[in-house]
Each structure stands twice: as structure tokens, then as C-alpha cells.
Amino acid sequence: MADTLKIASWNINSVRFRIEIVERFLKEEAPDVLCLQETKTVDETFPADAFRRLGYSYQMLNGQRMHHGVAILSRIPMVEDNRLDWQANGEARHVGVRLENGMRLENVYVPAGGDIPDRTLNPKFGQKLDFLERMIAWSETLSVPTLLVGDFNVAPLESDVWSHKQLLDVVSHTPIEVETLGRLQAANDWVDLGRHFVPPPERLYTWWSYRAKDWAASDRGRRLDHMWASKDVAALAVGHTVHESCRSWLKPSDHIPIVTEFRL
Incomplete structure (x- = not known):
């Protein structure tokens, strides 16, 4: 029996369109649990059989x-699923489960927030901030071991973006988003596992725009994808990997998978 638990998170930007690279990733990396965001399909047309063939029967x-959509695929049992409406409009942006070891696993897709960082001119930006405020209120009530993963659509640190100065007025790195995400982190004293294993100011990105002709050469990345753990869960973390090579795979997502391994 394995003595570690490997959990992956990936904004796949359409699971049906990119099922081939998802299958490749599962075969090569074999996480125990895969959390997907932006699946872009109703449950009835989700490619469930493809995951079952690889052992992800839960x-x-x-x-x-x-639009939107989240999923958790697992080789180990999970129960007590819930779907929290932090967007307050019924969008499919969260799913949560409890694993066999008692850990809560919460998978979230935070709204991107549009292009203008002003809630008056751009209601989507206000919706994003309100979404995070609802997450803060939820976070303050937590009392069980929890891992929060997903596409937060915020790159909080200067070393989480290719140019702090040039992105200060760009949605995902604006001061108000960074401040709000900071309050979310403080609400449960979350441990940012990415920066626990890769301390700043080291470069750490998980997203590169499709607009770049050569994403690797220009390297205008941002760290939008995160794994945060309550302190008891963080104490079990033994490694964190950012799979940057997946950005070069056939028909790639603009995001890459991130994986944390935990001691059981």
C-alpha cells in the first residue's frame, strides 16, 4: 500500500477537447486524485468512462x-460531496469532498473578473471580489483538515508574475485582488504550498496566454493556480511539483497541472 497521497489540480479549459492530454498526464504521473477546473461540459457529457478505464472510478x-465546471476524479473513495455557490448565481465553480483519511478537499474555479479592474465599469470584477469575500466568510468557519485547490485567478506575489510593474493594473495582479486574497489566506491561516516548497522570489508560474507566439521564449507567465492547506494538512506535505512541460503538449490548456504529495 502506498504511503503517500498525490493530489493534482489543473484548469483544463475543456475536458472533452483535451481528454488526450489528461489521459497522458494520468498515465505518466498517476496522481491519486485529480481536481479539474473549467471542464466546460454538463455532467451527462463528461468523459467519465475515459477516467474509469484509468482507475479513477470515484x-x-x-x-x-x-462554461465553468469543476470535477474531482479519484482512485480512492471519497464521500460527502458539496457544491458551494460562492458566485451566488448558480454557476458551477466549486465541488468538495471528504477523503478516506478525513481530509476535506475543496476544488474551486474563481471568476477571471473581466478586463477592467473597476467594479463600477466592469461588474465582473465586482463579482470576482464578492466571490472571494464569500470564500473568506466560509474559511473563517473551518475546523477540519482541509486542502483548498484550484484556479484562484489571482497571482499574489511580485515573483508570481513576469512583470510586477506592468501588471499592477491588469486583472489578476491588482492591489485590491492581492489584498483580498491575502485576507482569504489569513482567514484560516492557510499554508500556500506552492510558495512553501518554492519560496519567493523564485519564479513560479502556472499560466501562459495563448496570445504569445512562443510562450516559453517570451515566458510571460502568472501563478494563478494554487494549493492551500490548513496547518495540519500542510504538515503532511512532502513535495510540490509544477508540470510546466504540459504547456507544450498537443492542444494544451493555457494552465498547467500542479501536484502536491502528502505523507499518510
Whole structure:
């Protein structure tokens, strides 16, 4: 029996369109649990059989037609799924489960927030900030071992973006988003596992725009994808990997998978 638990998170940007690279990743890395964001499909058309063939027979889905959508696929049992409406409009942006070891696993897709960092001119930006405020209120009530993963759509640190100065007014790195995410982290004293294993100011990105002709050469990345652990869960973490090579795979997502391994 394995003495570690490997959990992966990936904004796949359409699971049906990119099922081939998901299968490749599962075969090569074999995580015990995979959390997906932006699946972009209703539950009825989710490619469940493809995951079952690879041993991921436990599946918790929260899908939506053409937009958003989250899923947790697992080789180990999980129970008590829930779907929290932090967007307050019914969008499929969260699914949570409890694993056999008692850990809560919460998978979230935070809204991108549009292009203008002003809630008056751009209601989507206000919705994003309100979403994070609801997460803060939820976080303050937690009392069980919890791992919070997903696409937070915020790169909080200067070393989480290719140019802090040039992105200060760009949604995902604005001061108000960084401040709000900081309050979310403080609300449960979350440990940012990415920066626990890769301390700043070391470069750490998980997303590169499709607009770049050569994403690797320009390297204008941002760290939008995160894994945060309550202190009891963080104490069990033994490694964190950012799979940057996946950005060069056939029909890639603009995000890459991140993986943390925990001692059982």
C-alpha cells in the first residue's frame, strides 16, 4: 500500500477537447486524485468512462454547459460531496469532498473578473471580489483538515508574475485582488504550498496566454493556480511539483497541472 497521497489540480479549459492530454498526464504521473477546473461540459457529457478505464472510478462532478465546471476524479473513495455557490448565481465553480483519511478537499474555479479592474465599469470584477469575500466568510468557519485547490485567478506575489510593474493594473495582479486574497489566506491561516516548497522570489508560474507566439521564449507567465492547506494538512506535505512541460503538449490548456504529495 502506498504511503503517500498525490493530489493534482489543473484548469483544463475543456475536458472533452483535451481528454488526450489528461489521459497522458494520468498515465505518466498517476496522481491519486485529480481536481479539474473549467471542464466546460454538463455532467451527462463528461468523459467519465475515459477516467474509469484509468482507475479513477470515484467521480464528483459539477458541470455547466460550455462554461465553468469543476470535477474531482479519484482512485480512492471519497464521500460527502458539496457544491458551494460562492458566485451566488448558480454557476458551477466549486465541488468538495471528504477523503478516506478525513481530509476535506475543496476544488474551486474563481471568476477571471473581466478586463477592467473597476467594479463600477466592469461588474465582473465586482463579482470576482464578492466571490472571494464569500470564500473568506466560509474559511473563517473551518475546523477540519482541509486542502483548498484550484484556479484562484489571482497571482499574489511580485515573483508570481513576469512583470510586477506592468501588471499592477491588469486583472489578476491588482492591489485590491492581492489584498483580498491575502485576507482569504489569513482567514484560516492557510499554508500556500506552492510558495512553501518554492519560496519567493523564485519564479513560479502556472499560466501562459495563448496570445504569445512562443510562450516559453517570451515566458510571460502568472501563478494563478494554487494549493492551500490548513496547518495540519500542510504538515503532511512532502513535495510540490509544477508540470510546466504540459504547456507544450498537443492542444494544451493555457494552465498547467500542479501536484502536491502528502505523507499518510
